[in-house]
Amino acid sequence: xxxSAAVRSxxxxxxxxxxxxPDCSICPLYRLNACTGATDGFTAPSRRLRTSIGVCQSGDxxxxxEEERVVNxxxxxxxxxxxxxxxxxAGENALHLAHKHGVDLEGACEASLAxxxxxxxxxxxxxxxxxxPEEREDDMLDMAPMLQENSRLGCQIVxxxxxxxxxxxxxxxxxxxxxxGHLPKPH
Amino acid sequence: xSYNKKHVSVTLPGVRGLSSxxxxxxxxxxxxxxxxxxxxxLLKDAAVDVYERLPVPFGLVRFGVAPxxxxxxxxxxTFTQTAQHERCSFHGNVNVGKDVTIDExxxxxxxxxxxxxxEGNRSMGIPGEDLPGVxxxxxxxxxxxxxxxxxxxxxxxxxxxxxxxxQGNVALDVARILLAPVEMLKETDITQNALKALAGxxxxxVLIVGRRGPLQIACxxxxxxxxxxxxxxxxxxxPADFEGIAEALKDLPRPRKRLTELMMKAAKEGGDDKAEKxxxxxxxxxxxxxxxxxxxxxATGIRLALNKxxxxxxxxxxxxxxxxxxxxxxxxxxxxxxxxxxIDPAVPFDPRRAIVPNxxxxxxxxxxxxxxxWVKRGPTGVIATTMNDSxxxxxxxxxxxxxxxxxxxxxxxxxxxxxxxxxxxxxxxxLFSQWEKINAEEEKRGKFLGKPREKLxxxxxxxxxxxxxxx
Numbered sequence: 285x286x287x288s289a290a291v292r293s294x295x296x297x298x299x300x301x302x303x304x305x306p307d308c309s310i311c312p313l314y315r316l317n318a319c320t321g322a323t324d325g326f327t328a329p330s331r332r333l334r335t336s337i338g339v340c341q342s343g344d345x346x347x348x349x350e351e352e353r354v355v356n357x358x359x360x361x362x363x364x365x366x367x368x369x370x371x372x373x374a375g376e377n378a379l380h381l382a383h384k385h386g387v388d389l390e391g392a393c394e395a396s397l398a399x400x401x402x403x404x405x406x407x408x409x410x411x412x413x414x415x416x417p418e419e420r421e422d423d424m425l426d427m428a429p430m431l432q433e434n435s436r437l438g439c440q441i442v443x444x445x446x447x448x449x450x451x452x453x454x455x456x457x458x459x460x461x462x463x464x465g466h467l468p469k470p471h
Numbered sequence: 472x473s474y475n476k477k478h479v480s481v482t483l484p485g486v487r488g489l490s491s492x493x494x495x496x497x498x499x500x501x502x503x504x505x506x507x508x509x510x511x512x513l514l515k516d517a518a519v520d521v522y523e524r525l526p527v528p529f530g531l532v533r534f535g536v537a538p539x540x541x542x543x544x545x546x547x548x549t550f551t552q553t554a555q556h557e558r559c560s561f562h563g564n565v566n567v568g569k570d571v572t573i574d575e576x577x578x579x580x581x582x583x584x585x586x587x588x589x590e591g592n593r594s595m596g597i598p599g600e601d602l603p604g605v606x607x608x609x610x611x612x613x614x615x616x617x618x619x620x621x622x623x624x625x626x627x628x629x630x631x632x633x634x635x636x637x638q639g640n641v642a643l644d645v646a647r648i649l650l651a652p653v654e655m656l657k658e659t660d661i662t663q664n665a666l667k668a669l670a671g672x673x674x675x676x677v678l679i680v681g682r683r684g685p686l687q688i689a690c691x692x693x694x695x696x697x698x699x700x701x702x703x704x705x706x707x708x709x710p711a712d713f714e715g716i717a718e719a720l721k722d723l724p725r726p727r728k729r730l731t732e733l734m735m736k737a738a739k740e741g742g743d744d745k746a747e748k749x750x751x752x753x754x755x756x757x758x759x760x761x762x763x764x765x766x767x768x769x770a771t772g773i774r775l776a777l778n779k780x781x782x783x784x785x786x787x788x789x790x791x792x793x794x795x796x797x798x799x800x801x802x803x804x805x806x807x808x809x810x811x812x813x814i815d816p817a818v819p820f821d822p823r824r825a826i827v828p829n830x831x832x833x834x835x836x837x838x839x840x841x842x843x844x845w846v847k848r849g850p851t852g853v854i855a856t857t858m859n860d861s862x863x864x865x866x867x868x869x870x871x872x873x874x875x876x877x878x879x880x881x882x883x884x885x886x887x888x889x890x891x892x893x894x895x896x897x898x899x900x901x902l903f904s905q906w907e908k909i910n911a912e913e914e915k916r917g918k919f920l921g922k923p924r925e926k927l928x929x930x931x932x933x934x935x936x937x938x939x940x941x942x
Contacts, residue, residue, distance in 0.1 A: 426726035
């Protein structure tokens with residue numbers, strides 16, 4: 285138990301605000317000359333989360349082998365910073381991990397490739413490492429607003445050690461938020 | 472090391488601190504995806520009551536999503552969680568506008584959100600539209616999905632050809648349900664009477680007709696793929712409809728390109744000649760008249776005007792050429808769009824666009840009144856679109872609370888007052904825990920038939936069952 289306590293105290297929440305530059309070329313507002321440019325002032329918190337993968341199901345993983353298989357994932361979200369601290373766990377896919385740690389990534393169809401609500405942008409160097417999407421995922425992605433080259437469905441991203449450090453950005457689909465420049469109070 | 476659980480059990484600073492002891496109270500009119508997604512976001516800052524006309528919640532997720540798309544209905548689990556939140560309560564069997572007015576709700580709550588969707592449909596506006604044999608897709612879908620008001624539809628499926636006007640996902644759902652093997656349908660939550668009718672159906676050919684061309688088709692690739700993969704069916708399209716399309720492919724954005732490529736492949740390959748059933752798109756055609764049989768008593772065909780396209784892309788327009796074409800058919804389904812209706816004279820309504828006029832979800836000229844979902848933006852989009860839109864409205868409402876635009880210092884009675892009022896009017900509200908009893912009964916009946924559920928089709932029967940369970 286001491287070892288796991290040591291692991292848990294070593295896992296710390298890193299909160300940092302990241303200036304997220306939007307890709308204007310694919311934005312319908314930009315194309316329609318309706319962009320007010322309010323995104324310039326936009327900052328978003330990111331949350332560094334960890335998951336350990338593999339056989340262990342509980343939160344007590346602490347052996348060196350399991351430490352090596354820890355995958356760090358950063359979620360960049362438009363909402364306010366959240367106070368929950370990450371717990372190591374058997375993260376399977378990026379949607380599941382997000383839910384475990386309270387990141388507001390919706391998964392309406394519960395990972396059955398019947399919606400596009402878990403749409404995320406994947407950091408480019410990690411995007412290359414992901415296996416090709418199957419046809420059904422591409423079909424669902426086609427329905428997601430603000431589709432980009434590095435778009436994937438979070439529920440289809442299986443976390444492997446080579447994805448360590450991956451950044452997943454939640455797409456900005458709402459106009460209200462940025463036009464007003466309003467940052468919701470932290471919950 | 473301690474951690475905070477997100478979501479429901481944390482007492483929040485901020486907005487709730489501004490209000491009187493009871494906290495802000497928000498009322499949502501409509502228990503479908505818009506209502507529940509709006510509620511989900513508001514629960515962080517307010518107590519939320521959802522009012523729904525039917526005893527059963529979930530709107531189009533229950534009555535619109537096709538029976539063979541059960542994964543799309545998984546979102547019901549998210550909505551159930553929301554409804555079970557300690558600060559959320561569901562009130563079914565309440566007809567807002569009739570049993571209680573919007574003004575009465577506005578008096579009882581700090582804010583009211585209209586999320587009641589689109590229960591009407593756009594009519595074709597052509598002679599013969601009211602003949603037996605002609606249905607709106609909304610009613611046809613409601614029939615096979617167990618919407619109480621469509622249970623008596625009894626469509627006659629004894630003809631060989633069905634024509635569907637419109638080429639969106641609803642049109643494709645109808646085509647697919649008409650041609651799907653009964654062995655597959657009988658394991659879904661399609662209603663028993665629809666299943667029996669489809670088992671005896673003689674419909675073998677379905678034409679899906681659109682005003683414009685292949686590049687303007689409104690359906691999405693998943694639904695098209697399902698048509699292409701339908702067992703014992705082949706695709707039957709007109710090569711002339713696809714002239715010039717191959718050349719346009721390279722400039723198309725990815726979703727449109729993939730969709731068009733699949734359509735062209737289906738048009739070219741057709742399918743097994745021995746297939747008993749066939750389906751196909753017909754482009755550049757608009758309905759001008761439903762043709763009645765010799766006795767004038769029912770539809771036996773449809774007259775279509777041939778169009779040409781002016782312009783290109785999403786904004787291309789159909790222009791008449793003067794040419795006509797008659798198609799023999801005994802079943803005509805008009806799938807050209809749903810339409811919202813006004814439910815209370817106190818609420819502004821734009822009859823041309825058939826929506827509640829609003830600015831980012833704030834209803835025009837009416838402080839404290841908001842809208843989300845189809846009644847706000849119009850009846851298009853999938854659940855994800857409505858989700859994002861509902862989150863937008865919730866954000867705007869919370870912003871208004873924080874900016875002091877809603878007077879939160881006044882105590883509002885909320886459901887306590889409304890339920891009391893409804894009781895004096897003889898309206899019996901159905902709580903979420905009672906819906907769960909109805910749900911259990913439907914699942915029980917379904918199990919007996921080898922289906923996930925057998926939906927109750929009658930509001931009175933639903934209420935009677937609740938009475939029998941002595942709640």
